[in-house]
Amino acid sequence: MAADQFACTAAVIEETPDAVVVSNLGVASYVLAEVGDRERNFYLWGSMGSTTATGVGVAHGTDEQVTVLAGDGSLTMSLGVCSTVATADQSNLTVVCFDNGIYGTTGGQPTPSIDFAAAAEAQGLPAERVDSDDEFAAAYADAVARDGPSLIECTVEPTDPEARPTFDFPHIPRRVRDSLTE
Amino acid sequence: MSWEAEIVDGLLDAEIDLVTQLPDGAMGAVLEGIQESDVDTLRVEREESAIAAASGAWVTGERAAVMCQSSGLANAINAIGSLSAPARLPFLALVTRRGDLGEFNVAQVPAGYGLPGMMDEMGIRHTVVEEPGTLRKTVRMAADSAFSTRTPYVVFLDATVTGYGQEAQ
Ligand SMILES: Cc1ncc(C[n+]2csc(CCOP(=O)(O)OP(=O)(O)O)c2C)c(N)n1
Numbered sequence: 480m481a482a483d484q485f486a487c488t489a490a491v492i493e494e495t496p497d498a499v500v501v502s503n504l505g506v507a508s509y510v511l512a513e514v515g516d517r518e519r520n521f522y523l524w525g526s527m528g529s530t531t532a533t534g535v536g537v538a539h540g541t542d543e544q545v546t547v548l549a550g551d552g553s554l555t556m557s558l559g560v561c562s563t564v565a566t567a568d569q570s571n572l573t574v575v576c577f578d579n580g581i582y583g584t585t586g587g588q589p590t591p592s593i594d595f596a597a598a599a600e601a602q603g604l605p606a607e608r609v610d611s612d613d614e615f616a617a618a619y620a621d622a623v624a625r626d627g628p629s630l631i632e633c634t635v636e637p638t639d640p641e642a643r644p645t646f647d648f649p650h651i652p653r654r655v656r657d658s659l660t661e
Numbered sequence: 662m663s664w665e666a667e668i669v670d671g672l673l674d675a676e677i678d679l680v681t682q683l684p685d686g687a688m689g690a691v692l693e694g695i696q697e698s699d700v701d702t703l704r705v706e707r708e709e710s711a712i713a714a715a716s717g718a719w720v721t722g723e724r725a726a727v728m729c730q731s732s733g734l735a736n737a738i739n740a741i742g743s744l745s746a747p748a749r750l751p752f753l754a755l756v757t758r759r760g761d762l763g764e765f766n767v768a769q770v771p772a773g774y775g776l777p778g779m780m781d782e783m784g785i786r787h788t789v790v791e792e793p794g795t796l797r798k799t800v801r802m803a804a805d806s807a808f809s810t811r812t813p814y815v816v817f818l819d820a821t822v823t824g825y826g827q828e829a830q
Pocket residue numbers: 503504505506507525526527549550551552553554579581582583584585590739
């Protein structure tokens with residue numbers, strides 16, 4: 480079984496319409512843009528492996544929900560970041576790892592197979608594993624409601640979205656900032 | 662005033678909200694001083710995460726600083742080059758620079774000695790502090806310039822300020 484990355488991303492926006500959503504470079508950002516552009520979409524165009532840590536920084540300065548949409552390849556690159564999420568212990572932070580089993584953005588080469596939920600738990604970060612749209616929506620609602628950060632490992636079908644966020648990279652965080660501070 | 666206290670005062674003058682860091686022996690007293698103040702600290706697993714978290718904090722209106730050793734800044738080059746600089750996410754970095762005067766450990770030399778040049782190549786402004794006397798002002802001015810120009814600024818602290826290990830003597 481595998482969930483649909485579009486449906487799960489749409490479920491994030493539906494459950495937490497005011498959340499800052501920090502999306503991994505490539506497919507996660509393209510899907511987010513296709514689901515719908517919003518001021519608080521913090522699309523990344525680079526820094527593979529740093530998506531989750533970027534979310535930790537955002538979550539420090541706001542009380543709004545902050546949701547990271549990571550990829551399995553990127554999270555593998557900095558798997559120890561789960562310990563930083565656990566250390567920071569922010570109740571407004573949720574990390575979603577979309578595990579499509581590939582480096583989708585670079586052409587679909589297989590990623591190492593990792594039990595991300597177990598890896599997160601081993602670092603003190605509570606985690607859940609899901610593989611359907613309904614399970615994801617329920618797990619996400621639980622994650623948002625809980626008093627502490629957590630990770631959801633979501634097995635998804637590979638997808639190749641058409642949409643792209645703006646190529647004007649500095650505009651993306653500026654817009655998030657204006658939305659949070661004005 | 663100790664150089665460590667000068668840095669803490671500079672960070673307070675600059676109204677830094679968050680310091681992201683991975684410990685460095687030389688900066689122990691600075692970290693203690695910050696932890697006794699109202700400034701929050703976050704220990705990360707890898708310096709790249711310190712850069713990313715400090716960069717992310719900017720979208721909330723906060724001013725963040727990164728503290729690490731030069732080897733840690735070397736660990737974080739891609740986050741600076743593909744996040745902070747191109748997305749215009751400013752931070753102040755305080756980096757203890759190994760690899761130059763007094764260095765005994767050759768493993769610290771290529772990156773530590775070379776980092777100011779690497780920052781130049783990437784268009785990241787920086788200054789190398791060799792004397793502690795004006796540190797408070799330097800930290801304050803570096804932060805002010807980083808946040809008003811919306812670009813990162815790196816303050817390197819040389820061994821002439823922080824002291825150096827004499828293991829090889
Ligand atoms: C440091 C670094 N290494 C490699 C790349 C090339 N690259 C860009 S996206 C990507 C794949 C990311 O994989 P994953 O996180 O699983 O996301 P997916 O593309 O599958 O959504 C790679 C390897 C890069 N941009 N930066």
